[in-house]
Amino acid sequence: MPYTVDFEKVSTTGxxxxPVADALAGLRANEARYYRNKYDHTFAVTPASEAPEVLDYVNRVLSEERDIVISARPLEVTSFEVDGLRMAYVFYESGLSINVMYGIEDGKKRAVGFKLSEGMEVPEELAERFKFARQKSKLAGVIRGSFFVIKGEY
Known part of the structure; x- marks a missing residue:
């Protein structure tokens, strides 16, 4: 059952x-606020077990682009289209959030983004490959993020 993320009253539902549920909830709320403010889109998530196709898509992009396999347990996923972009998110139990932004038209932005909740260590599968920049968020505290550009067709 989908859960609409409320960025005004942050909840750890789902x-x-x-172990970093409060920080992960803040990170998820931060994403919800961004999509509401920029695109007037309501950010709703589903348990990963109820939408395996979203998880499979994100895993396929990670595997084919950079040979990355995430060991953490996925908790929630979402996918939607907004402003010519196909978006897919996975929120992991470890506090990691991964999003795949795929421009539908050729020449549009295509990238995979990683965000780490405050208090979370960089996952082993990402530690040697990516540098993480910090940003402050009223909802999520300090978020660390990184990304890579998608080269293939998905």
Missing amino acids: LESS
Whole structure:
């Protein structure tokens, strides 16, 4: 069952098993606020077990582009289209959030973004490959993020 993320009253609903549930909830709320403010889009997530096609898509892009396999347990996913972009998100129990931004038209932006919740260590599968920049968020504290550009067709 989809859960509409409320960025005004941050909730750990669906994220309770995460050791950094509060920070992950703030990170998820931060994404919800961004899409509401920029695109007037309501950010809703589904348990990963209920939308395996979204998880499979993100895993395929990670695997084919950079041979990355995430070991953390996925908790929630979402996918949607906004402003010519196909977006897919996975929120992991470890506090990691991965998004795949895929411009539908040729020449549009295509990238994979990684965000780490405050208090989360950089996952081993990403540690040697990416440098993470910090940004402050009222909802999520300090978020660390990185990305790579998608070269293939998905």
